[in-house]
Amino acid sequence: MFEEPEWAEAAPVATGLRPVISRPRPAPPSQIKGPKRRQLLATLRALEAASLSQQAPSLPDSDSEEEVERKKKQPKRTSFARASVESGDRRKKKCRKQGPPCRDSEGEEVERKKKVGKRGLVGSDSAEEQRKRKCQNPAQHLNSVDQTDSQIQKSSATNGPPKSSPESSCPKPSHTLTRKQWRNRQKNKRRHKNKFRPAQAPDQVPAEAPTEETEVPSVSKPDSHEARAEALRARMAQRLDGARFRYLNEQLYSTPSSAAQRLFQEDPEAFLLYHRGFQSQVKKWPLHPVDRIARDLRHRPASLVVADFGCGDCRLASSIRNPVHCFDLASLDPRVTVCDMAQVPLEDESVDVAVFCLSLMGTNIRDFLEEANRVLKPGGLLKVAEVSSRFEDVRNFLGAVSKLGFKVISKDLSNSHFFLFDFQKTGPPRVGPKAQLSGLKLQPCLYKRR
Numbered sequence: 001m002f003e004e005p006e007w008a009e010a011a012p013v014a015t016g017l018r019p020v021i022s023r024p025r026p027a028p029p030s031q032i033k034g035p036k037r038r039q040l041l042a043t044l045r046a047l048e049a050a051s052l053s054q055q056a057p058s059l060p061d062s063d064s065e066e067e068v069e070r071k072k073k074q075p076k077r078t079s080f081a082r083a084s085v086e087s088g089d090r091r092k093k094k095c096r097k098q099g100p101p102c103r104d105s106e107g108e109e110v111e112r113k114k115k116v117g118k119r120g121l122v123g124s125d126s127a128e129e130q131r132k133r134k135c136q137n138p139a140q141h142l143n144s145v146d147q148t149d150s151q152i153q154k155s156s157a158t159n160g161p162p163k164s165s166p167e168s169s170c171p172k173p174s175h176t177l178t179r180k181q182w183r184n185r186q187k188n189k190r191r192h193k194n195k196f197r198p199a200q201a202p203d204q205v206p207a208e209a210p211t212e213e214t215e216v217p218s219v220s221k222p223d224s225h226e227a228r229a230e231a232l233r234a235r236m237a238q239r240l241d242g243a244r245f246r247y248l249n250e251q252l253y254s255t256p257s258s259a260a261q262r263l264f265q266e267d268p269e270a271f272l273l274y275h276r277g278f279q280s281q282v283k284k285w286p287l288h289p290v291d292r293i294a295r296d297l298r299h300r301p302a303s304l305v306v307a308d309f310g311c312g313d314c315r316l317a318s319s320i321r322n323p324v325h326c327f328d329l330a331s332l333d334p335r336v337t338v339c340d341m342a343q344v345p346l347e348d349e350s351v352d353v354a355v356f357c358l359s360l361m362g363t364n365i366r367d368f369l370e371e372a373n374r375v376l377k378p379g380g381l382l383k384v385a386e387v388s389s390r391f392e393d394v395r396n397f398l399g400a401v402s403k404l405g406f407k408v409i410s411k412d413l414s415n416s417h418f419f420l421f422d423f424q425k426t427g428p429p430r431v432g433p434k435a436q437l438s439g440l441k442l443q444p445c446l447y448k449r450r
């Protein structure tokens with residue numbers, strides 16, 4: 001549903017490519033396999049032997065891909081000669097219709113026709129269109145033709161590869177073919193000199209790709225189209241997960257813990273999703289508060305019994321040597337006791353340390369702190385880490401916690417993301433169940449949509 005607009009956007013790319021893919025063209029040598037390939041190679045070798053008997057001896061079994069391709073094209077070139085001349089004529093007529101005549105000299109024309117014939121083998125429509133365009137813009141076309149033809153003459157005279165002019169795009173096909181011819185001639189000479197030299201040295205790889213390269217995008221573009229679709233799908237899934245995470249997070253902060261418990265009982269996957277979201281958020285923090293708590297506890301005796309209220313993935317238990325009771329609404333780890341931390345299955349005054357790390361989430365925070373007071377031994381330690389933006393008035397919060405039977409030992413407000421508080425249990429709560437403790441009303445920690 002979400003993907004529709006972008007799919008539609010991507011569609012023309014694929015449609016535009018289709019004619020290129022379906023255009024008939026000689027299969028590249030790598031696609032011809034098995035006996036057919038062997039047969040083809042044998043024919044080509046025979047042909048080459050015939051043609052090279054006047055030039056240089058051919059080296060058996062040394063055919064590079066390029067060589068095979070060249071050999072393949074040689075006979076075709078002759079068979080297509082007539083067609084190419086005809087197509088050249090047709091093109092000439094078209095040029096006359098569309099604009100001023102293409103002023104090729106007769107020799108140039110023959111040369112061009114030969115080259116066009118070669119291009120006819122490849123069957124590049126876009127090249128044909130280029131030529132049409134150039135016929136409409138004859139000045140540019142003629143300039144480039146003149147330039148290239150003189151280059152061809154020069155190159156054949158100097159026996160060096162013809163250089164292409166960056167401005168001239170018209171003579172590209174002839175330029176490609178001539179370079180090829182020159183390369184092949186060089187190759188044959190080298191073979192003649194040194195039988196065992198590889199057929200195609202790295203420095204012989206053309207700087208400019210052959211005509212076939214125009215078809216490369218038709219192969220790679222569907223891939224990139226699929227990659228784009230895949231990326232889009234991933235992005236959409238990520239957005240959906242993000243939205244669900246924000247919804248769950250808001251539920252946890254805005255409902256009593258009993259409702260949160262029901263939520264995760266009914267949809268255990270929601271718990272995983274919530275935690276994935278939480279983990280990715282906390283990764284961006286300079287310091288995970290649970291690591292800071294673990295560091296503090298490592299300075300205390302490892303014999304102290306710890307209760308981790310809202311333990312998540314048990315990171316605290318994994319970071320210290322102390323025995324840790326892990327409580328959460330659902331389980332991400334076998335060490336977790338699944339329960340609402342407003343009521344944990346522990347004896348009264350049975351633990352030394354109670355930890356709430358970013359877990360004072362429900363609207364019944366008082367219940368959690370009273371439960372911690374119940375299970376803590378007298379003089380026991382209560383550690384609380386909470387997102388700093390949740391506090392409207394820290395003193396109010398500390399005052400409310402004190403009324404529940406705790407004394408503030410330390411407060412660390414230095415971190416940009418969270419506040420840390422240490423309390424010591426002084427005794428049972430000093431206020432009755434009906435007393436209002438407004439300081440315990442913390443702001444929900446809501447994540448913004450990115």
Ligand SMILES: C[S@@+](CC[C@H](N)C(=O)[O-])C[C@H]1O[C@@H](n2cnc3c(N)ncnc32)[C@H](O)[C@@H]1O
Nearest residue numbers: 257290310311312328329340341357358359361
């Ligand atoms: C933000 S996560 C923090 C997890 C872990 N303390 C940490 O710092 O990595 C808060 C955790 O508290 C749990 N939690 C919230 N309310 C709870 C409740 N009433 N009982 C048990 N766990 C609760 C949530 O399920 C969640 O796993």
